[in-house]
Amino acid sequence: xxxxxxxxxxxxxxxxxxxxxxxxxxxxxxxxxxxxxxxxxxxxxxxxxxxxxxxxxxxxxxxxxxxxxxxxxxxxxxxxxxxxxxxxxxxxxxxxxxxxxxxxxxxxxxxxxxxxxxxxxxxxxxxxxxxxxxxxxxxxxxxxxxxxxxxxxxxxxxxxxxxxxxxxxxxxxxxxxxxxxxxx
Numbered sequence: 208x209x210x211x212x213x214x215x216x217x218x219x220x221x222x223x224x225x226x227x228x229x230x231x232x233x234x235x236x237x238x239x240x241x242x243x244x245x246x247x248x249x250x251x252x253x254x255x256x257x258x259x260x261x262x263x264x265x266x267x268x269x270x271x272x273x274x275x276x277x278x279x280x281x282x283x284x285x286x287x288x289x290x291x292x293x294x295x296x297x298x299x300x301x302x303x304x305x306x307x308x309x310x311x312x313x314x315x316x317x318x319x320x321x322x323x324x325x326x327x328x329x330x331x332x333x334x335x336x337x338x339x340x341x342x343x344x345x346x347x348x349x350x351x352x353x354x355x356x357x358x359x360x361x362x363x364x365x366x367x368x369x370x371x372x373x374x375x376x377x378x379x380x381x382x383x384x385x386x387x388x389x390x391x
Contacts, residue, residue, distance in 0.1 A: 218365045219260075222363055235265050237384045237389055251277040252265060254278060256301075260361050292305050314346060319358055322362075323361070323366065325367070326383045332380055358379075
């Protein structure tokens with residue numbers, strides 16, 4: 208798995224700056240096709256790191272529509288979600304996190320847009336290897352007929368692999384969205 212992860216990360220980082228911009232815009236159009244955004248929803252997004260596809264157009268769209276937008280914050284070995292404000296600090300991985308804002312648990316979110324390293328057509332994902340999202344979202348594996356949060360993985364098309372081997376703790380996504388394809 209580590210070799211596969213490294214290989215896809217290299218591919219992801221090799222996407223040109225002009226393609227990154229083009230794909231980020233296309234991603235918003237794809238998201239608008241399937242996400243059922245409703246007033247009052249709490250929506251988590253991420254800040255791109257290590258070549259991840261940039262959800263900035265999605266974030267701007269949500270902000271302009273008046274949605275409450277949150278970013279993940281590291282709390283021990285899990286994540287919580289802090290409302291985007293004006294003040295940030297770097298976490299131990301050098302990623303900005305909001306400070307001095309409302310912090311919620313994953314089960315309080317309506318939609319979580321999740322970065323990933325690789326995915327397959329069955330909506331399985333591999334992340335960076337820390338297990339933060341899997342630990343944070345473990346409750347979804349125990350929940351029957353859950354509705355929230357909806358989990359949308361965002362990726363470049365080049366991050367798709369034929370089939371991922373899953374582990375018992377892996378939390379699959381509801382949907383994977385790339386600039387050209389939606390896997391539901």
